Amino acid sequence: MAAVSLSVSTVKPLGDRIFIKVSEAEAKTAGGILLPDNAQEKPQVxxxxxxxxxxxxxxxxxxxxxxxxxxxxxxxxxxxTEVKLAGEEYILLSEKDILAVVA
Structure with a gap:
């Protein structure tokens, strides 16, 4: 089986699918407490x-x-579906799963 090299520029979603780069998770609470990696919530933006x-x-x-x-x-x-390319986290989802555009 041949190795496939994937990058963001080579991924083209089909149909009504959208490829999103996930924002970084908050490392601190509003009160300034540092959170370990396993306690951070998965970002939705x-x-x-x-x-x-x-x-x-x-x-x-x-x-x-x-x-x-x-x-x-x-x-x-x-x-x-979560995808990791070149050390960055991405998510591939359908348009119906998008709730809002953030200004």
Whole structure:
């Protein structure tokens, strides 16, 4: 089996899937207490790095996605598939799992 080299630029989501770079987890509480890695909550905010072409409707046309590359988004806590590329954490999820665009 041949080795495959993946990078963010080589990953192209299909359909209504979106590729998101996960934001760093908070290392401190609001009171200033440092949290160990295993006590940190998984972040639910990230930046869109790639989007698919959109979902096909029943008549065969493509429906454009509401997000674009560069948007910061809030997504569901247990949604998507986690992927690690070049030491960075990413998540691949469907558009329906995005809750909001963060300004």
């Amino acid at each position: 990230g930046e869109v790095t790639a989007v698919g072409p959109g979902k096909r409707s029943d008549d065969g046309t493509r429906q454009e996605l509401d997000v674009k590359v560069g948007d910061k988004v809030l997504y569901s806590k247990y949604a998507g």
